[in-house]
Each structure stands twice: as structure tokens, then as C-alpha cells.
Amino acid sequence: MELALYAPGLGYYERDKVPIGRGGDFYTSVSVGSLFGELLAFQLAEWITECGMRNAECGMGAARVQLVEAGAHDGRLAADILGWMRRQRPDVLGRLEYWIIEPSAQRRQWQEKTLVEFLPGVRWADAAFRIPQSLFQSCSSRREEAPFPLKLEPPHVGCYGVLKSPSPSAFQILFCNELLDALPVHRLGWDAQQQQWFEWHVTWSQDRFVWARRPLASDLTPALRRLPAALCSALPDGYTVEISPAAVQWWRDAASFLKQGKLLAIDYGLTEEEWLAPHRPQGTLRAYQQHHQGNDVLADPGGQDLTAHIDFTALQRAGEAAGLKTEALVSQGQFMVGIASRVWAAPASFPAWTPARTRQFQTLTHPEHLGSRFRVLIQSRGNARLA
Ligand SMILES: C[S@@+](CC[C@H](N)C(=O)[O-])C[C@H]1O[C@@H](n2cnc3c(N)ncnc32)[C@H](O)[C@@H]1O
Incomplete structure (x- = not known):
């Protein structure tokens, strides 16, 4: 999965063509239109303002904010957020640094193009924390070691640096939309005869990739310990689930990077109770090509998107173990409706609610579209006062 998605020049996310949106292989909330980013920006600005007010109550001044996006793809979400801030909350925009965590030189170039009007206010980091696709991590030749905040000398275009935690009193918001479902997974199967889990490996036979059963590596067993033995023993042979140590590690690293503020993920996913469902004997790993969902994830490596549901309970536990609350x-529908109700109560704080925005809102929130398919996990650390 790692090779098929990220091998330089060959991986699905490394090809020239941008495969998201109407002319691509699948939609994300970002590709539905600008409303997703605008509503998210409204929420981010509210959090930043609340912290500023708490600060003022304590007689503290100047606010520093670090917004960090990961999985930014072509930079569309960043452009929607920064565009909204510039129009509606220039006071907030003036206080923040927008960072994009981007391990791929190819994707950084796409992002720079989209965000050219916001440069040099956007900064890129190749690794704030461990990058799962370390094998293929490509580094920009312009990379330089730079402390936070960066001092920019014109005519710098994009600025590359090593993202450091700001001072402990600054406010951070780390967020990602559909990043974690695109990280590599292990596919585990149940052997009903042996009454034990094995791992599905990929091998090559008769000129094509095929699945092969292999014993489970010992470092994968802790994730399975929490499954009740009685439940496992009732599973049919070959029953399959995925686990993503890469996603959990990413969340753990993000949590430890967060000194004060919020960590937010929007993604497809399941909770622990939903994990072993009878109607999902083949797990959730699937492929997308030209808006069709395919189950042959080994076909056309690099030519189709691969994605698997994330385990929200595992992320929640990892964050809490790192001290986050x-x-x-909640579902994306609940999250977006909550923000929109505050927007409608203060219409001047938002661009005109046009018919196009209404259509986007329905797509983002309706349970049969993206409203219940996606969920939002929010964790936080500290009182989040700005300094
Ligand atoms: C499904 S796309 C989501 C794109 C975008 N956030 C959106 O909603 O339209 C996942 C993106 O995450 C990127 N990605 C994968 N691993 C990453 C990592 N470790 N750090 C940052 N981005 C990563 C992929 O290359 C891809 O661009």
C-alpha cells in the first residue's frame, strides 16, 4: 500500500494528474467546494478568539497561533481557510502562522502553485514528527534548519523549514482531512480452524499480485488483544480486519507535538464496537478509480486510490495516553451543522449563503452523502491561552 500510493514517480499520490474531484477518482469534502474550508475556518477563528479572550481576562497580550495542516494534497483546503480569514477575520490572519506538513516534493510544488497569493505566509515542514513513508521521504534542496518563527527574506517563495513547537504558551491547532485513511494498513485474517489471527501478505504468482496467508508478526498482536476471544471464535474463516500502526503512530506524534491547543482529524472510521461487524467480512480496504469503488486492491498499483477506515478508538486512546483530553x-454532519448554526446567528461573519453554498452544505452534512460517512475527532491540551 505504501509503494502503490507513495513511491516517487509511480505512486498514486505522486503522479502528475490530480486525481481528486469531479474529473478524478473520488470526492473529498474539500473538492465539494469552498464551504467546507470556510466553515472550518470559522471554527478555527472561534477557538482562536476564545483563547484570546481568556488571555485578555488574565491581562495577557499579543497572541501567537500556529495552524498546522497535514495531508494538504494540492493546497485547496489551505487556500479556502486562508481566503476566508483574509476576507472575514484579518485580525486572526495577522496573528497566525500556517504550516503544511508535507513529505513529498511533488505535492509541495502543487501546494505552492495553489497558495501563491498567500506566500510567504505559508511554511512547509518535511517532518514535524516521524513520517510513515520514511522509505521514500524526499527532501527539498531548499530545505534549511530554521527555528520557529521563521524570519523570511524576500524574494523567498515557499519557505521550507523544520517545524518546531512554539513557546509553551502559544496556541496550536493541528488538523487533517482524509490523511489517516491514506496511510498504509496491515490486513489481518482469522483462521477458523487454528483459532488464531494471521496476516494477509502480497506475493507474486503467475504474472500477478495475489494474497498469501502468513503468520502474524508479534508487534501486531497487541492491537488484537482487546478483541473478546469468544467473539473471535465465532468468526468465519478468512474474516478480515485492518489495523494501521502508522496512523496511530502519527496521532501519537502529533499529540506529543501539541503543547497547547487542539488536534483534529476528519476521516472515514469506526469505533471499537463497530470494528468486528458481520456485514464486513472482507474489512474496509478498498480501491477507487474514476468514482467507482473496487474490491481488487491489488489491481493496477499506482493507478487507483487505496483507503481503509481508521480506528477512532485507537486514536482516541493514543491521544489520551499522551495527556490529551x-x-x-461526532459525525461530520453534526460538526458542520453546529458551526453553520452559529454562522446563521451572525450572518455578517460569513460570505453570502448562496444556492451553491446550500448545495455544498447538503452534500457535506446529509447522512446519505458525506454527513455520516465522515467523523470528526477533537482532542485538546491545556487551557489554550494565547501568549
Ligand atoms: C485522500 S488525500 C486528502 C487530500 C485533502 N486533505 C482533501 O481533503 O482533499 C490524502 C493526502 O495525504 C497525503 N499524505 C500521505 N501521507 C502523508 C504524511 N505522512 N504527511 C502528510 N501528508 C501525507 C497524501 O499524499 C494525499 O495527498
């Missing part, structure tokens, strides 16, 4: 795990 869970604030919410």
Missing part, C-alpha cells in the same frame, strides 16, 4: 467524536 477528548472533546468530541
